[in-house]
Amino acid sequence: MSRLGSFFFLILILFFAFSGVFGTIGTGNVGIRTTLGVISPDEIGPGIYMKWPFISKVQEFTAKEIAIDVQDLTPKARDNLSLRDMDITIYYHVAPGGITELQAKYANQSARDEESGVWFPAHGLVSRLVRNAAYEEVSRVDSLILHTKRDEIAAAMHKNVQAQLEANDPKVFSVSRVVIRSVMTDPSIEESIRAAVANQKRLEAMTIQTEIAKREAQIKITEAEGIAKAQAIISGSLTREYLQHEVNQALAKFAEKGSAHTVVIPANMSSTPLINIPSPK
Structure with missing residues (x-):
C-alpha cells in the first residue's frame, strides 16, 4: 500500500471512529450487545469494538466491586419497636461471564451510573434482597440491645443475601461485606437504653461492693478461727x-x-x- 493509500486509510478509520462506528470498553468491564432487541450471548471484552448504528446498541457493565447504599430503613425489632433510621452499604461483584445472562434474566434490575455511564448489573435485585434481609435479621433482636449487635446483624445479613443470590444464580454473585453505617432508635428506646445501661452500672458497682464485703467477712472469720485455734492450743497445754x-x-x-x-x-x-x-x- 502506497504512502498516499495508508494516509487515506488512516483518515477513514478516524472518520469512522469520530462518527461513532467504534466504541471502547474499559478495563474491568464488559459490553453487552443488543441487536434488534435480542441480547448477544457473548460479552464484549475490554478494548475497541465495532458499533452497528441503527441496528444494535452496546451497554457497558462493570465487573468490579459495586457498593450499594440502602438508606432510611425502619425495621421492627423483636419486641415490636421500630427503628427510627437504619443505613446499610452492601459490597458485591458479578462474574464477568455471567453478566449477559443476568441482563437477560433481570433486564429491569440494572442501574446506570450517571457520572460514568457504566451499568451496575442486578443493582435493583441486590438492593431488594439486602433490604429484606435487614428487616428479617433486625426482627430477631430486642431493640434495647440492638445497638450492641451491629456486627452480628451485618454478618447475618451478609450470609442471608449471599445464600439467596447463590440459590437463584449459582457462582455469579459474590457479596464482599455488609456494613451497617447507622442505627438510630426511637427516642423512647434510647431513653430505655440509657436507663438500662445506668442500671447495669449500678448493679456492677453493687456486685463489687458485695464481693468486697464477703472478702472482708471471710478475712475476719479466718482471723477469728486463728485466734480460737491458738487459744485452744494454749488451753490444752495449761495442765x-x-x-x-x-x-x-x-x-x-x-x-x-x-x-x-x-x-x-x-x-x-x-x-x-x-x-x-x-x-x-
Whole structure:
C-alpha cells in the first residue's frame, strides 16, 4: 500500500471512529450487545469494538466491586419497636461471564451510573434482597440491645443475601461485606437504653461492693478461727501440773528476796510454800 493509500486509510478509520462506528470498553468491564432487541450471548471484552448504528446498541457493565447504599430503613425489632433510621452499604461483584445472562434474566434490575455511564448489573435485585434481609435479621433482636449487635446483624445479613443470590444464580454473585453505617432508635428506646445501661452500672458497682464485703467477712472469720485455734492450743497445754509448776517457780523467786516477810498462798495449793524468813540481827 502506497504512502498516499495508508494516509487515506488512516483518515477513514478516524472518520469512522469520530462518527461513532467504534466504541471502547474499559478495563474491568464488559459490553453487552443488543441487536434488534435480542441480547448477544457473548460479552464484549475490554478494548475497541465495532458499533452497528441503527441496528444494535452496546451497554457497558462493570465487573468490579459495586457498593450499594440502602438508606432510611425502619425495621421492627423483636419486641415490636421500630427503628427510627437504619443505613446499610452492601459490597458485591458479578462474574464477568455471567453478566449477559443476568441482563437477560433481570433486564429491569440494572442501574446506570450517571457520572460514568457504566451499568451496575442486578443493582435493583441486590438492593431488594439486602433490604429484606435487614428487616428479617433486625426482627430477631430486642431493640434495647440492638445497638450492641451491629456486627452480628451485618454478618447475618451478609450470609442471608449471599445464600439467596447463590440459590437463584449459582457462582455469579459474590457479596464482599455488609456494613451497617447507622442505627438510630426511637427516642423512647434510647431513653430505655440509657436507663438500662445506668442500671447495669449500678448493679456492677453493687456486685463489687458485695464481693468486697464477703472478702472482708471471710478475712475476719479466718482471723477469728486463728485466734480460737491458738487459744485452744494454749488451753490444752495449761495442765494442772504445769500451772502448779509455774506457781512454785514464782513462789521460789518471791522467797529469794531478802525483804520478803509475807507470802500469799493461792487457794487449793497442794505444795508446801517456800518462805524465806530473815534471821534476826
